[in-house]
Amino acid sequence: MRACAKSILAKEIEMLKLEHIFAGYSDATVLDDCSLTIGEGESAALLGRNGVGKSTLLLTIMGHVRVRRGSIRWHNQDLLKVPLHARARAGLGWVPQEREIFPSLTVEENLSVTALPGQWNLKAVYALFPRLQERRKNFGDELSGGEQQMLAIGRALMLNPKLLLLDEPLEGLAPVLVEELCAAIERMVRHEGQSIILVEQHVEQALLLTHRGIVLERGRVVHEAASTDLLADLSVLEKWVGVRIQPPT
Numbered sequence: 001m002r003a004c005a006k007s008i009l010a011k012e013i014e015m016l017k018l019e020h021i022f023a024g025y026s027d028a029t030v031l032d033d034c035s036l037t038i039g040e041g042e043s044a045a046l047l048g049r050n051g052v053g054k055s056t057l058l059l060t061i062m063g064h065v066r067v068r069r070g071s072i073r074w075h076n077q078d079l080l081k082v083p084l085h086a087r088a089r090a091g092l093g094w095v096p097q098e099r100e101i102f103p104s105l106t107v108e109e110n111l112s113v114t115a116l117p118g119q120w121n122l123k124a125v126y127a128l129f130p131r132l133q134e135r136r137k138n139f140g141d142e143l144s145g146g147e148q149q150m151l152a153i154g155r156a157l158m159l160n161p162k163l164l165l166l167d168e169p170l171e172g173l174a175p176v177l178v179e180e181l182c183a184a185i186e187r188m189v190r191h192e193g194q195s196i197i198l199v200e201q202h203v204e205q206a207l208l209l210t211h212r213g214i215v216l217e218r219g220r221v222v223h224e225a226a227s228t229d230l231l232a233d234l235s236v237l238e239k240w241v242g243v244r245i246q247p248p249t
């Protein structure tokens, strides 16, 4: 897989901007003065050790975690004033770590039930994931883990998000499925122009699929750089992410 070219759009037209966000659960502060910006048309990998707040950051953007201080701008509007149920319609898509597909609906029903008009329709999603087309009459609970992940992504795409938040989509998948899913995400980002924030433990794959890498540590952005630059010297990332990263083959 070739690395993504640096995004010339990055930060020129701001799509999402978090400024000094403090957020968490009951007494615990997880996001602790967290600031980041995603440009229009840009895709970013969100990296960091277990428990640093990556999922909490996505949950906060989607409105599931209350913000105590700070601001979130979405297309220059105050996102904190947009109610939770209206965020999908405002263009934010989210595939949670737990996938959450409907087990008693078929693949096609899962895809269609919440769909909104736009470039991502059944035809486009089936072109991205031919396996889903083959399984379109199967129920959600009849799918393998990899197929469920494809369905979760497909369903989120059917809402035609301007920005899609993906929380560890490769987690727990066999290597052959990791490859298949990476190829689909690559097509989605490069050829269809879909912007994503990709949370991943598979650091090198995540950087190959995005324009920029953002490292979170204790609820705060501590390092960010173009994905191509981070890929050129993965040892820089090792101290932040805490694992030995194998260079991509």
Ligand SMILES: Nc1ncnc2c1ncn2[C@@H]1O[C@H](COP(=O)(O)OP(=O)(O)OP(=O)(O)O)[C@@H](O)[C@H]1O
Pocket: 025, 028, 030, 048, 049, 050, 051, 052, 053, 054, 055, 056, 057
């Ligand atoms: N619902 C919750 N209630 C209370 N604390 C929570 C809740 N969810 C997460 N936490 C805590 O918030 C912190 C950040 O968790 P979060 O799930 O955002 O991390 P993460 O970076 O996504 O980790 P992982 O890589 O394991 O998915 C952790 O200390 C976690 O225990």
Ligand SMILES: [Mg+2]
Pocket: 054, 055, 056, 097, 167
């Ligand atoms: Mg998480």
